[in-house]
Amino acid sequence: MKTPLCSNGRPRRIFLSDCGMGLTGMVLGSMLGQNLKAETPDGKPHFPPKAKRVIWLFMLGGVSHVESFDPKPELNKYAGKSIGDTPYKDSLANPAVKDNAKSIMLDTRKLQLSLYPMQTGFKKYGQSGAEVSDWFPHIGSAVDDIAIVRSAWTTDNDHGAILQFHTGRHILDGFLPTIGSWAHYGLGSLNENLPSFVVLGEPPSDCCGGNGTHGSGYLGPEHSGVHLEVNPDHPLPFVSPGADVYRKEQQREFEFINKLNSIAAVEYPADAALKARIKSYELAYRMQMAVPEAIQFKEENEETKRLYGLDQENTKGFGEVCLAARRLSERGVRFVQIYHGGAGNAWDAHKALKKNHGELSAKVDKPIAGLLKDLKQRGMLDDTIVVWATEFGRTPGAEAGDGRDHHPYGFSIFMAGAGIKRGVVHGATDEIGFHAVTDRHYVTDVHATVLKLMGIDPRRLEVPGRKRLEIDYGKPIEGILS
Template sequence: MTRDDGCQAGHGVHRRAFLSDMGMGFTGLALGSMLARDGVTRAESSTVWTPPTGDPHFTPKAKSVIWLFMNGGVSQVESFDPKPELTKYAGKSINETPYLDVQNPEKLKLARVTVINDANGQQRNKLYPLQVGFRKYGESGIELSDWVPHVGDCVDDLAVIRSMYTTDDNHGAQTQFHSGRHMLDGEFPTLGAWVHYGLGTLNDNLPQFISIGKREYWNAKDGHYLGPAHDAIPIRVDPGNPLDFGQPANGQTRAEQQVGFDLVGRLNRLKGVEYPDDPALNARIKAYELAFRMQTSVPDVLNLNIETEDTQKLYGLDDPATRDFGMQMLAARRFVEQGVRFIQVQHGAGGAGAWDAHGALKANHSGNFKAVDKPIAGLLKDLKQRGLLDSTIVLFASEFGRTPGSQGADGRDHHIFGFSVWMAGGGIKGGLVHGATDEIGFHAVENRHYVTDIHATILHQMGLDSRQLEVPGRKRLDIDHGKPILEILS
């Protein structure tokens, strides 16, 4: 059965393509079936959208991005925006402090909540004291938590942004930070997908967009309407098994696999002659060829044992508490070194996220920072000493912050009105603080930034104009594009 447009009903393969496949015999049918299975359909040449050329729109300052994402919500007041006033007024409701702003409906709402008892008869959202000390770090003298002493040593390379906000107060905000859109809006490409879509490869043997660490189902894809070709490739930091389906099947030797690959390559080139203007076909063929090359190249990058003992210690590989994340950070540096453009590292995924400290915040955050602080500092120091930090942007972020008030006896709830991230490298100024929250860390009150301002800043440094990347029929809102934070750029 065919439709009026000449396509087979339910399959989306054009009749012209089907007849051509018949002319190719079973080989053509096999490739055509494989492409259809992968969701690739051929379009008429008059309707084909020509994707970007792979060239930056203007001179870039950065070539690569390492995106460090802490799942669950990091407390801004116990990390990169210490607020001693919380300890001073601990146990009081906000309307018992000088900081109640009667013009601010959110603060009035918080004040009302504090006088309502919870099921246990305890008042909720009394201001909760800091659970850790803080001090000034570096020549810049920026105040940071005692839980980040190693990153503190690198503070003169950081731009700490203390004025972020978002709109999703549940963990779908993980998706929102990556894509800029609330989950209820639908599915939209992530920043990594836009970078992958906009720029060409730096290494033909490695994927240009990879993801390390577990991702939850609501934040597991990247390309969306750009297509699955722009999803991150999931990588395990295990040279023996780094990729799903990364080993030859049925006990094939590498030589035997090469023979089969050469045959498929010749057949693919025949198909390329037959369909020279089919970008989807060309993209899929390139993906199959890359998958083969990755079977050798990815394990080589992940062979961390060839690094010196001093380098391994720099990342904390000698300490069980820091070893796992340290391996991921060292792998990230090695991928950047080999020309991977966008490396997305998720820490603490699983359920809502390991940083989701509704209770026992002190134990939660001290343990999590113990795991990531030294490895992240090791990454920054190693990139810098190898001359790679100048061309690599490192971002530390979380989907939102945590409330200045308590939840239960010893936790903090989700908080979307003011939280912190930091950036380093790739033309980002170091040793500065941009933006501010109020005295108790509730609201971003100076230089407020929605999450897509981070996206815009990174794209700007990569030489990309997001408006030139728009896809026909997918008009983006102005807030989707964001605005570069020019104050932190050199």
């Protein structure tokens, strides 16, 4: 269908736009404004928030809960025996966990798996006495500031669970809005010169959701995460104009592009991709000054750099990422999502678990603890939420002799900061770490907890024509809320 033309041959949409100061333009603008308000949140919280921002740490591949934050001595007691030959054979069909039975058909072969002993020791830390693996001693030293949840569960037994953890839905349901995009959509930006939703680290591969794990689905591309490189020398290679382009020249280019985009926007007012592109050009221009300053660490003192492990080769890489997260959060980024493990899902320890987890934990333990301690000493932990998570745990049984398989039935996450109880352990798996059995929490309960603390009621973030499932909303984890 051709665009209707006015008598002078100009498209009607452009004519109406140019008449914006007239009565028709004012009425049309009012109508469009009302529609916009009906479909888009106003950026204000629904109730008084406790948190302004979120730092979301995600370990790709599946960290073993029984070698991190959920010790299971019974694994050592019955090591080498098949689950079917232990007192826990009935735990595989535990009637208390019907959710799992509905969504995942239990594999009877798991009965034949030999229980694999814990590959590291555990120690009680702090006044809370919470037990943390010997592989995470630095996080253990901060345990009185965190809430460990030992009863998370999901439904995808493959690495599509990475996407599911961020959207709440199975990967076969498609690419839906992620937790970061909901926060962006509901509250907007705290700093117009920086993206509201930033992604650091290497995202997972396409088979696990790829960039969809920080995407925005039907909310529109402007609410997706912006991936930044933590490279103080070249933090923005994708928007740098090059050394031979003068700033005034680039400014004129942006003005010309915006003029062209504005003309196109009148012709295609409903084009979400075009709107997002215009916003991205504008933001990219402003980011060229703001982002390099945020990624520079020269002004940080040596004590702070040591806190994040920047003085050690093994921890420097991830330490820089965590320090960049603090600096970006400090400057108004609403949601910082950090990946560790990359496209290879490095924590996926089907074999050589002791070597795999031992080496990887040594790279992230000190930087994560440093982030928690740095936020606390700056007073930022009072209005920042920190989430540590992974897509699932690992089986109590052995695989390939010295590894563990994927395990969505029960695993651990932890949270800290604004509105979160400190030094508590919530929920539990059974004696061998197979099922989450006490205070069980599907992954969207983590989302609901974060959004509640940010002052957002997810049921009020309605998008016309989109029906969300009950499970999409989740329920706040009240047991860890202060």
